[in-house]
Amino acid sequence: MPNGKIEGSCDPRFLGVAEEFAKNFTARGEVGASVCATLEGRTVLDLWGGVARVADNAPWTRDTVSIVFSCTKGAVAICAHILASRGRLDVDAPVAQYWPEFARKGKECATVRMMLDHSVGLPAFKTPVRHGGCNDWSYMVELLADEEPFWEPGIRNGYHMLNFGWTVGELVRRVSGKSLGAFFRDEVATPLGVDFWIGTPESVEPRVAPMMMHMPKPGDPLSAFTQAIVGDPKSISALSLLNGGGFDPNSRECHAAEIGGGGGISNARGLAGIYAPLANGGTLGKVKLVDASHLPKMAEVAMATNQDATLLIPTRFALGFMKSMDNRRRAAGDRDSAILSSTAFGHVGAGGSIGFADPAVGLSFGYSMNQMGPSILLNERGQSLVDATYRTLGYRSNDSGVWSK
Numbered sequence: 001m002p003n004g005k006i007e008g009s010c011d012p013r014f015l016g017v018a019e020e021f022a023k024n025f026t027a028r029g030e031v032g033a034s035v036c037a038t039l040e041g042r043t044v045l046d047l048w049g050g051v052a053r054v055a056d057n058a059p060w061t062r063d064t065v066s067i068v069f070s071c072t073k074g075a076v077a078i079c080a081h082i083l084a085s086r087g088r089l090d091v092d093a094p095v096a097q098y099w100p101e102f103a104r105k106g107k108e109c110a111t112v113r114m115m116l117d118h119s120v121g122l123p124a125f126k127t128p129v130r131h132g133g134c135n136d137w138s139y140m141v142e143l144l145a146d147e148e149p150f151w152e153p154g155i156r157n158g159y160h161m162l163n164f165g166w167t168v169g170e171l172v173r174r175v176s177g178k179s180l181g182a183f184f185r186d187e188v189a190t191p192l193g194v195d196f197w198i199g200t201p202e203s204v205e206p207r208v209a210p211m212m213m214h215m216p217k218p219g220d221p222l223s224a225f226t227q228a229i230v231g232d233p234k235s236i237s238a239l240s241l242l243n244g245g246g247f248d249p250n251s252r253e254c255h256a257a258e259i260g261g262g263g264g265i266s267n268a269r270g271l272a273g274i275y276a277p278l279a280n281g282g283t284l285g286k287v288k289l290v291d292a293s294h295l296p297k298m299a300e301v302a303m304a305t306n307q308d309a310t311l312l313i314p315t316r317f318a319l320g321f322m323k324s325m326d327n328r329r330r331a332a333g334d335r336d337s338a339i340l341s342s343t344a345f346g347h348v349g350a351g352g353s354i355g356f357a358d359p360a361v362g363l364s365f366g367y368s369m370n371q372m373g374p375s376i377l378l379n380e381r382g383q384s385l386v387d388a389t390y391r392t393l394g395y396r397s398n399d400s401g402v403w404s405k
Contacts, residue, residue: 006049007062014045017388021047024381032060032209033369034268035385038276040362041284045389046269052209052370065195065267066209066370067249069349072198072264073164074356075274077116077320077347078289079172079184081298085282085290089175091116091297091319098174101145110153115167116319117303121149122167123158123310124239133245134162135257137179140245141170150236150309157317158309161240162247165260168320181258191287194273196266199258208265209370211249214351216374221333224312225376236310262350271355271366275346278357279364295359299345311336311376321345321356325377326401336377341390341403352382361393 006025010018014037024030032050036043052060083089089098095110096103102110107121114120122144133139144166150158160167169180176183181199189196197204222230228237247262248254254263277284281292290298301316301323308315313334316323324340338348346356346365351372357364365386373379378386390403397404 006047008047008049009043009045010047011044014389014392016392017045017385018047020384020388021049024384025050028381028384029371029373030369030381031212031371032064032066033367033371033381034060034064036268036272036366037389038272038279038364041276041280043272048267054212060209060370063195063207063267064209065204065207065265065270066368067211067255067262067349068264068266068271068353068355068368069249069262069351070161071266071271071347071349071353071355071368072260072262074321074347075184075188075196075198075264076165076168076172076180076260077298078188078274078278079176079180080112080116080168080320081290081294082187083172083175084297085294089171095120095171098171099145101142102170105146105148107149107153110149112171113302113319114153115164115171117157117317118160118164118308118315119154119157119303120160120167121151121153121158122147122163123150123160124163124236125243126150126239129243129245131246132253134247134259135245135253137166137258140166144170156309157303157305157315158236159240159311159315160261161310162244162259162261163240165258165262169258169260179258180260188274188289189270192273192276192284194266194270196264196270196274198260198264200255200265202252202256204265205252205255208255211351212371214372214374220374221331223333223336223376225310226333228312237312240310266366267368268366271353271368272364273366275355275357275364275366279359279362281359299343299359313376318345322347324402326398336375337383338377338386339383339398339401339403340386341395348377348382350376352379354378354382354386363389363393365389
């Protein structure tokens, strides 16, 4: 393995997960990574290893963090559900109740639920976004309010890549009176004692592992998503990826900005940490995120489709979270999957990171890395860790598209 040993702790029951983590380095192209799991609130796996910065061969340490891309959406969704559980945000209310300026140009009937389940119709901007615009919260939300939707809100869904952070995040800001990053810090990260930021302080920057993009090989099958980007610059897929205001995962400016759709910085411990209360009835120790009665609203499938308008594959979402997605039997190039149990909910990040809760077994899980993989969802590195975790817990098969006992 590059740059020495894997470090951390592992309950003997979870040695199979540790073995897969090691195999990621020796056989699957891992460079630097961390994995963490809690069971009924107790940490049973907390491992890290490899290289954080290839340029100077700096090791990935216990406190190394990296951008976790769309895993940040799960953190944003948690913020919204905290407010909903407290009776301050009604998921079935019109967006206009909280954000009046949004209710125009065909979005008058949009609801909070549509914001959360990716059906509100704003997966991308038709209007050109100025370079650096993604770092300016006011500019982005004003632009969103002035956009016409790609479809009538609610009639279909398409993954809202970066825009989810501003659609849902602006609701959090307006209802709470705090910026998204401040609310997440005060209500989630600080009480739970985890390293996770939406808007990262400069003091953390020396700990951040730069992301390394996946480089496809000649002859690799092209996904429908990639073909749309290459073939039609006006497609939702292309606009989602290329008209994002200059989002750069390795820039200090983007780290500092509160980019809730994909700019959060954490590690596996932080990802598992924010889901640990949700795996245990909504409360962990003295930290209560939501009422137990609210958890079903977070876990149940709210929107599913055979062709996501952005990703162009079947997708399944709860209110702000991803559910198990099994596309393994589709054509080569379109097999991106993230296979969990039917009760689990969480979110993947570009390149293969993931955080999720599974209340049925009291499990929370996180995985982060710096070498991005080929998939929109999980790749074999992250999925191998998830699979080994479920096997450890007595699950026998995922042939049905979800892990089952």
